[in-house]
Amino acid sequence: MLSSEALMIGELPGRIGRYExxxxxxxxxxxxxxxxxxxxxxxxSKRVVVKILHPDHVGESSYVGMFLDExxxxxxxxxxxxxxxxxxxxxHGVPYMVMELVDGSNxxxxxxxxxxxxxxWGHIAWLFAGICRGLGHAHxxxxxxxxxxxIVHRDVSLGNIMIGRDGVPKLIDFGIAQWAQxxxxxxxxxxxxxxxxxAPEQLRGQADHRADIYQLGVCLxxxxxxxxxxxxxxxxxxxxxxxxxxLKRPSAVTPGYPRELEEIVITALAVDPARRWQSADELxxxxxxxxxxxxxYATNDxxxxxxxxxxxxxxxxxxxxxxxxxxxxRSLGQVLHDNGARPSPITGEAPAPSVPPPTPPAAPAPxxxxxxxxxxxxxxxxxxxxxxxxxxxxxxxxxxxxxxLREAEVLLDEGRTEQALDMLQNAEEAGAKDPEVVVAISxxxxxxxxxxx
Numbered sequence: 001m002l003s004s005e006a007l008m009i010g011e012l013p014g015r016i017g018r019y020e021x022x023x024x025x026x027x028x029x030x031x032x033x034x035x036x037x038x039x040x041x042x043x044x045s046k047r048v049v050v051k052i053l054h055p056d057h058v059g060e061s062s063y064v065g066m067f068l069d070e071x072x073x074x075x076x077x078x079x080x081x082x083x084x085x086x087x088x089x090x091x092h093g094v095p096y097m098v099m100e101l102v103d104g105s106n107x108x109x110x111x112x113x114x115x116x117x118x119x120x121w122g123h124i125a126w127l128f129a130g131i132c133r134g135l136g137h138a139h140x141x142x143x144x145x146x147x148x149x150x151i152v153h154r155d156v157s158l159g160n161i162m163i164g165r166d167g168v169p170k171l172i173d174f175g176i177a178q179w180a181q182x183x184x185x186x187x188x189x190x191x192x193x194x195x196x197x198x199a200p201e202q203l204r205g206q207a208d209h210r211a212d213i214y215q216l217g218v219c220l221x222x223x224x225x226x227x228x229x230x231x232x233x234x235x236x237x238x239x240x241x242x243x244x245x246x247l248k249r250p251s252a253v254t255p256g257y258p259r260e261l262e263e264i265v266i267t268a269l270a271v272d273p274a275r276r277w278q279s280a281d282e283l284x285x286x287x288x289x290x291x292x293x294x295x296x297y298a299t300n301d302x303x304x305x306x307x308x309x310x311x312x313x314x315x316x317x318x319x320x321x322x323x324x325x326x327x328x329x330r331s332l333g334q335v336l337h338d339n340g341a342r343p344s345p346i347t348g349e350a351p352a353p354s355v356p357p358p359t360p361p362a363a364p365a366p367x368x369x370x371x372x373x374x375x376x377x378x379x380x381x382x383x384x385x386x387x388x389x390x391x392x393x394x395x396x397x398x399x400x401x402x403x404x405l406r407e408a409e410v411l412l413d414e415g416r417t418e419q420a421l422d423m424l425q426n427a428e429e430a431g432a433k434d435p436e437v438v439v440a441i442s443x444x445x446x447x448x449x450x451x452x453x
Contacts, residue, residue, distance in 0.1 A: 013332035016050045017091045019098065019431030022231040030054055030175055030410060031032070031067070036103065047230065052096040056087045056334050056443075058321025064095060070175045071097045073151070076141060081134025081169045083162065104164035105312055107223060110139055113311050116226040121258050122297035123304050124223055127169040131161055132216065132284035134171045139209045139280055143180070152178040152207055156215035158222060159413070167244075167305030167318055178207070195235055195407045196228050200243050200271050210273040213283060217276075224261065225253040231270060233422070235403045237292065243273040258297075260290050401432035412448070419446055 015021055019036035026033045036050045057063035074085040074097065138151045153174060160173045164358040199214035201207050221229040229247040230238045243245065251257040264286050270276045277283040291297045403405055408423035427441050 013335045014329045015331045016052060016094075016096055016333070017089050017331060019048065019050050020052075022047075025049065026413075028054070029130075030057070030063070036098075047101045049083075049101045050093075050096050052094055052332065054080045055094065055381075058094050058336070066175070067095050067097075068234050070177070070391060071095075071430045073174050073177055073179055076149075077138055079134045079137040080129045080168060081170055082137065083172045083388065091176060092337040094333040094336060100170070102162040102164045102170055102172075103166075104162060104308060106159050107161045107163060107169075107219065108158040110163060110308070110311065113389075114223075114226065116254075118254065118256055119224050120299075120307060121224070121261055122213050122291045122299040123307050124220070125264075125290045125297065126217065126299045126301075126304055127163060127167075128223075129284045129287040129291075130169045131171055132280040134169075135212055135216070136280035136284065138174075138177075139212070149181070150178070150180045150208075152177055152209050153212050153215075154207060155194065155197075155204070156212050156219065158219050160190065161219065163304075163308055165305060165309050167301040167303070167308060177388065189294060195238060195403060196222075196410065198242075199273070202312070203239065203243075208273070209280070210276050210278065212271075213268055213276050213278075213280065214270075216280070217265055220265045220268065221250060222249075224265070226256070229252060232335050233419075235407050235423075235426075236400070239403075240426040243271065245269075252385050258290070258291060264290065267412060320450065340366055397431035398437050401427045401430040401434075401437050404430060405437070406443060408444060412444075417448065422450060 013021060016034060016036060019034075019038050022035045022037055024032065024034050031051050031054055033049055033051045036048055038044075038046045038048060040046075051069045053063060068088070071085060071088040073090070074301035078084070082099040083102060085097050086100070089096055089098075106195070135153065135156070138153065141149045141151055143149055147167045151174075153171070155173060155176050162170045162172055164170070197215045198216045199207060200394040202211055220231055230240050230241045234243070247269065251259070251261045264283070267275070268277055268283060277286065291299055333357065408420045408427065411417075411420035411423060424441070424444055427437075427444075432438055432441070
């Protein structure tokens with residue numbers, strides 16, 4: 001199947017299902033997100049976020065299953081500090097979920113705006129206490145029979161924490177969460193999460209809810225110092241430092257760092273899960289106590305809201321809307337379907353294939369360059385698979401390549417293209433033999449150098 005970008009050349013879709021597209025918000029390897037509007041009678045209008053399965057994966061039942069797992073889990077979560085999911089549907093076979101739109105920004109952007117100077121310690125502790133409460137709600141959730149679901153987010157990061165102009169923080173993206181009723185198991189041996197945030201035990205695939213506590217510690221350290229707790233251009237060195245617990249104390253990075261807050265952060269980052277805060281609610285209580293410890297740290301939702309509004313541009317309004325000139329009235333699903341996407345059936349039986357009437361032979365058409373490239377990649381993957389069977393696969397090379405690829409994806413999402421290219425180069429030189437890794441490297445190279453395809 002051609003890439004989603006190729007499928008939509010020449011026609012910009014106007015909607016997803018019944019939701020009018022206003023602009024794309026983000027893109028990752030698994031999903032795309034759009035800011036959309038739902039219009040109704042009597043002037044009703046509501047803005048939402050619509051998340052769709054990445055069109056490159058709509059024909060793969062495993063990805064569809066993981067997407068629907070996320071939707072089922074998100075529908076169970078009802079907390080002020082977790083972004084709500086309103087609806088799940090499909091547009092011509094492309095599954096989507098409709099989510100709460102947070103009018104604000106994520107903490108990665110807020111951290112960049114803060115620079116490297118001193119922080120408003122009380123405000124940061126207060127908003128993280130809210131995220132802890134939302135995460136604690138997820139961790140304690142039970143099924144209809146009263147059995148714990150054992151939810152572990154596994155991807156708590158600054159980019160996955162939104163803060164609205166109302167001062168209320170919200171955790172988003174349970175796409176790789178682990179939980180008891182998950183129907184689709186992710187790839188065995190694949191690391192799940194972002195390298196900068198992963199707890200040591202995640203490397204061994206043994207993470208429980210305390211891995212999320214560790215990731216909260218990474219977020220706290222990063223936002224309160226302006227740098228990650230473990231940082232090096234070489235992911236292997238990052239892992240070595242993380243496994244050893246070798247990090248600079250926040251007070252050594254930022255003069256004037258509060259001692260009480262430092263102890264909270266260092267405890268969250270303990271290598272041994274048994275030495276961390278044992279629940280998100282316990283960490284929330286410690287952060288709230290910190291804000292009560294001195295008048296200079298005292299705050300509340302309204303004070304945090306004023307702080308956030310002072311850093312961000314004005315609220316959403318009509319003047320900031322992009323022009324819709326040239327947009328099709330057809331939906332995104334229609335455009336993808338009619339241009340070659342072949343989605344897997346989401347529910348029910350797959351339709352029986354229709355038999356087209358015979359047609360007279362046509363003159364041979366020149367080969368499609370993308371088709372030739374796709375066939376070349378397929379042949380390469382087949383050869384690699386055969387060589388792997390004959391000579392054995394280098395698991396270490398595959399693992400290193402996956403780490404480099406994951407870091408490159410994070411850097412690319414943050415707009416750091418040059419650094420992403422460096423990580424991709426490292427992935428290519430790791431000597432991966434797993435066909436899935438080789439294809440992933442090829443796809444990322446195409447994203448970074450689209451003109452070479």
